[in-house]
Amino acid sequence: MHYKEITSTQNQLVKQILVLKEKSKERRKTGRFVIEGQRELQLALQANYTIQTLLFYPELVSESDLDTLIPSQIEHIIISKEVFQKLAYRHTTEGIIAIAETKPHHLDGLTFQNKTPLVLIAEAPEKPGNIGAILRTADAANVDAVIIANPKSDLYNPNIIRSSVGCVFTNQIAVGNTSEIITFLKHHQIAIFCAALQASVNYYTQDFTAASAIVVGTEATGLSDEWLAHARQNIIIPMQGEIDSMNVSVAAGILIFEAKRQRGFL
Template structure:
């Protein structure tokens, strides 16, 4: 087993770049995972774990078998190295280097003829993306599709805010045009949360193949979604404002669809 104690080690410097720079994650096709729960979910989501790094004062070596295969490299690290790589003090002293997935539309596979999909256009804030992924996981949605992504999916802040749900959801990315074409080709109804030409969400039938589409709080959905929707929908507001957090809105809409489907 390898041991690294210096933060000046070239491999550790590379991992720091991996943590901090989207460009590095994209060029290498790898990313850093922090925390026992997150690594467990990544393995469950069939991500390839290349390397496990652990600080033995915080991590029990007996748990290594839960994360590793014969191909996984194990590296024991010092407190200084761990603190340089970790965002949090509460992640049990373990990190992993994993291979990213392509996350392309053509890779989506549905186990049902009646999928329920959450689509988010141009979300930027990692916290909102993480919350959307948690919502989709809670509803057991068949897929999450991100249109015109503004943020790297394997950003450590997304992994953290999603509490690992970035690994439990089936996720794809593409342009708005590509996604609309994909949904129409697969005969999936498109329900867009938008103010214009909309009806109350609870009046609609979500029991057939359904994509629920949400935009950002600042700009909402683009015109392209409005004109291509099966139906534009709105959550009636009863207070003084006319919008709510995107993940809250997505939760209301997707769980209405689950209610109509008897939570199947």
């Protein structure tokens, strides 16, 4: 099959891809984002993301490999080594870079397959690496939804996609402000458990077998007062060292897997 080829780093499409990677404003305006890597691309396709264009470096991925990975109707473009090195964040990208369409992540788009959903909520997470790690934890635990409250970064930040190893595509995710999310949880009769130091009890003393939302905040500021005011119970992870907090993704993992243990999945 004959493919279009790009050999210049000054090509207009190359410039567009670089802007999409670097600017959240451009991702929001165009409704497009960039995916790197075979695994990430496969997960996006399984989640029914629309792939507009696929660029590949033939020294790292063959046309026959592409045929098994990517639907033939997607535009394929061969890129040179120089273009690939310009576009790829990491050299383990396996020669694949794709442009995809974003999805909306509204609260009213969430659907629950059971009557006792388990939801993980992160308020105002700032570091893409932490968001990615939270999404990996959520995927590992197969939670019913992840909700980001008052997000500081859009979900299609390349660092989130990379650090989540594609779990941004495998989780059911919504974003909203704290008030909207609390209203949503109360409407669905989902109990709120806030990870906080104030008026808290050890996390393992609580019953997470009913519909539950576990809410975590940042290490620096914790959760806002609005969350604490609507919590059924504040919960804490007892620690034996000198500090009183841990990385938010680690804390989320401990709490979520306790809920899964109670539900008989461990």
